[in-house]
Amino acid sequence: MLELQSTNSPFNQEQAELLNRLLPSLTDTQRIWLSGFLTAIGGSASAGANPAASAVSQPAAAAPAVAREATVLYGSQTGNSHKLATKLSKKLTDQGVQTTLSSMSDFKVNGLKKVQDLFIVVSTHGEGEPPDNAIAFYEFLHSKRAPQLDDLRFSVLALGDTSYEFFCQTGKDFDKKLEELGGKRLVPRIDCDVDFDEAATEWIAQVSGALRESASAGAGVATAGAAAPAAGAAAEESEYSRSNPFQAEILENLNLNGRGSDRETRHVEISLEGSHLQYEPGDSLGVIPQNDPELVDQLIAAMDWRADELVTVSKSGEERGLRDALLNHYEISTLTKPLLTAIEALTSNADLCDLLAPGGEQELKEYMNGRDLLDLVQDFKMKGIPAEPFVTLLRKIPARLYSISSSPRANPDEVHITVRAVRYESHGRARKGVASVHLAERVESGDKLPVFIQQNTSFKLPENPDAPIIMIGPGTGVAPFRSFIADREETGASGKSWLFYGDQHFSTDFLYQIEWQRWLKDGALTKMDVAFSRDTDQKVYVQHRMLEKSGELFRWLQEGAHVYVCGDEKKMAHDVHQALLSIIEKEGNMSSEQAAEYVASMQQQKRYQRDVY
Numbered sequence: 001m002l003e004l005q006s007t008n009s010p011f012n013q014e015q016a017e018l019l020n021r022l023l024p025s026l027t028d029t030q031r032i033w034l035s036g037f038l039t040a041i042g043g044s045a046s047a048g049a050n051p052a053a054s055a056v057s058q059p060a061a062a063a064p065a066v067a068r069e070a071t072v073l074y075g076s077q078t079g080n081s082h083k084l085a086t087k088l089s090k091k092l093t094d095q096g097v098q099t100t101l102s103s104m105s106d107f108k109v110n111g112l113k114k115v116q117d118l119f120i121v122v123s124t125h126g127e128g129e130p131p132d133n134a135i136a137f138y139e140f141l142h143s144k145r146a147p148q149l150d151d152l153r154f155s156v157l158a159l160g161d162t163s164y165e166f167f168c169q170t171g172k173d174f175d176k177k178l179e180e181l182g183g184k185r186l187v188p189r190i191d192c193d194v195d196f197d198e199a200a201t202e203w204i205a206q207v208s209g210a211l212r213e214s215a216s217a218g219a220g221v222a223t224a225g226a227a228a229p230a231a232g233a234a235a236e237e238s239e240y241s242r243s244n245p246f247q248a249e250i251l252e253n254l255n256l257n258g259r260g261s262d263r264e265t266r267h268v269e270i271s272l273e274g275s276h277l278q279y280e281p282g283d284s285l286g287v288i289p290q291n292d293p294e295l296v297d298q299l300i301a302a303m304d305w306r307a308d309e310l311v312t313v314s315k316s317g318e319e320r321g322l323r324d325a326l327l328n329h330y331e332i333s334t335l336t337k338p339l340l341t342a343i344e345a346l347t348s349n350a351d352l353c354d355l356l357a358p359g360g361e362q363e364l365k366e367y368m369n370g371r372d373l374l375d376l377v378q379d380f381k382m383k384g385i386p387a388e389p390f391v392t393l394l395r396k397i398p399a400r401l402y403s404i405s406s407s408p409r410a411n412p413d414e415v416h417i418t419v420r421a422v423r424y425e426s427h428g429r430a431r432k433g434v435a436s437v438h439l440a441e442r443v444e445s446g447d448k449l450p451v452f453i454q455q456n457t458s459f460k461l462p463e464n465p466d467a468p469i470i471m472i473g474p475g476t477g478v479a480p481f482r483s484f485i486a487d488r489e490e491t492g493a494s495g496k497s498w499l500f501y502g503d504q505h506f507s508t509d510f511l512y513q514i515e516w517q518r519w520l521k522d523g524a525l526t527k528m529d530v531a532f533s534r535d536t537d538q539k540v541y542v543q544h545r546m547l548e549k550s551g552e553l554f555r556w557l558q559e560g561a562h563v564y565v566c567g568d569e570k571k572m573a574h575d576v577h578q579a580l581l582s583i584i585e586k587e588g589n590m591s592s593e594q595a596a597e598y599v600a601s602m603q604q605q606k607r608y609q610r611d612v613y
């Protein structure tokens with residue numbers, strides 16, 4: 001290190017000697033901290049103005065005002081965690097914290113020990129499982145290989161849905177594990193329900209505040225000026241988003257199923273003109289639905305409420321007529337344990353109290369399954385409870401996400417979705433899917449629909465246009481593949497493509513049949529195998545077709561094909577996964593462990609992507 005002297009620096013002899021004693025004893029972290037401190041108290045001009053002072057000034061040039069580095073990791077299925085992690089990362093960067101943002105699947109676990117401040121944003125999938133791109137990191141942390149993390153500070157933002165039993169389980173698991181490994185919680189975990197904006201914003205503010213506080217406690221000063229967001233930060237935020245949806249015009253709304261089908265699948269074309277909303281194949285469209293007016297009226301009647309009574313719909317105190325609020329603002333179709341608990345606290349209903357009693361979890365689950373708010377107020381005789389305190393316990397109506405079935409290059413300023421109307425009978429009453437039946441029954445061309453774009457970076461066409469793609473999408477799971485092929489046709493991508501598609505009947509349920517046939521003829525789609533499950537005595541599903549073509553499918557994999565699965569998670573995605581494993585095992589002469597490793601490595605290379613729920 002350069003020696004300071006009174007002749008080559010602005011310091012007198014005594015100061016130079018003190019500094020020469022001190023500086024070599026400092027660790028890197030201490031030096032960075034000190035330079036941040038000097039920058040903060042003296043203005044940046046004080047450091048670096050004199051080249052001879054480089055021993056002090058060098059780190060300051062690149063140093064953040066806060067010495068510790070932050071790592072923000074996300075595990076995302078639909079893109080929400082990614083988006084929030086990006087928001088946090090940007091905020092920390094703007095306040096001078098050196099921040100690394102990464103998907104959990106891209107994070108090198110052998111670097112974990114060096115991480116100082118770790119912030120995790122993760123959703124929970126299915127029955128309490130981590131999303132696909134979090135699995136490897138989750139398993140590593142829960143394995144014997146996980147290192148002791150005594151120097152780590154951390155916090156977790158967990159995304160979930162209170163209507164699921166294992167609400168935010170993955171976030172809770174990460175939070176617990178990091179503590180067990182020795183980490184210190186910088187701010188408490190926040191668990192978010194489907195309407196996550198407010199809670200997530202609060203967590204981001206808490207993390208940013210805690211880092212600023214700990215930096216200033218260490219430095220004795222605030223990180224002056226660093227907290228202001230960088231210029232352009234606000235401009236980058238899209239004008240239209242989940243919390244500020246675009247009122248988009250419906251251009252077309254058609255039923256794709258033929259007469260005689262017991263299914264109804266809507267192809268909805270929506271104008272994005274004037275919104276500046278952008279999307280890529282693989283992204284989803286968020287739709288804010290409206291509740292069924294008939295159900296709303298039945299609820300109002302069952303409670304003896306007045307439809308025009310004013311009720312509060314937001315924390316800011318905004319008021320709306322009760323019918324409007326129940327139609328457009330509150331969720332009335334799902335029962336959750338937190339909701340029932342809050343209603344019990346409000347009403348002191350003895351029967352509801354019994355249902356919620358400890359030990360009765362199974363009974364509670366059975367009661368909530370397939371029932372809605374109307375069932376609850378009727379079954380527990382709640383007529384007469386005033387509207388205002390009751391409805392403010394309800395969740396905000398959650399947006400529904402639909403895989404986009406158009407390409408922005410083929411249909412500029414438009415977005416298409418493919419939505420199956422959900423109708424079924426439960427507990428003696430006909431039930432309707434909130435958003436799907438809203439789209440099927442009450443949305444016509446010319447109407448407006450509040451929408452936003454939900455990016456999904458985990459479901460994307462290969463960057464290399466020559467790479468082969470294999471797409472597996474039965475039912476409405478075929479939606480994103482219409483987008484993929486329409487896009488590849490527009491860009492002239494030369495990679496081979498192979499679609500496995502299935503539904504119940506060839507004659508009535510073959511979604512987009514004419515388009516697939518045209519694409520096959522033109523070469524935009526190379527191969528297509530179909531499985532119509534109810535046209536033959538024995539059920540045939542997409543995975544049966546995959547197994548029939550196992551040799552060729554394995555050759556495509558060996559050539560670097562990317563595999564995409566979209567549709568039902570519970571059964572189809574699992575069965576397709578098993579089929580893929582057995583194809584690799586058989587055709588690659590591998591053990592089941594080797595086949596599993598083969599698939600894991602495809603996942604690591606982003607060559608096996610799923611959009612399933």
Ligand code: NAP
Pocket residue numbers: 402403420474475476477478479502503504531532533534539541542543566567568569571572573575576611612613
């Ligand atoms: P569906 O009910 O999945 O039916 C499509 C076809 O799949 C039918 O022929 C059905 O046969 C068959 N099938 C049933 N079990 C199967 C299994 N274990 N393996 C393979 N195929 C099987 O179609 P849908 O009504 O369009 O529903 C699609 C599902 O995908 C829904 O759960 C929807 O929520 C989801 N989805 C997810 C996304 C996404 O994650 N982005 C996008 C679109 C749709 P049978 O009926 O004859 O048994």
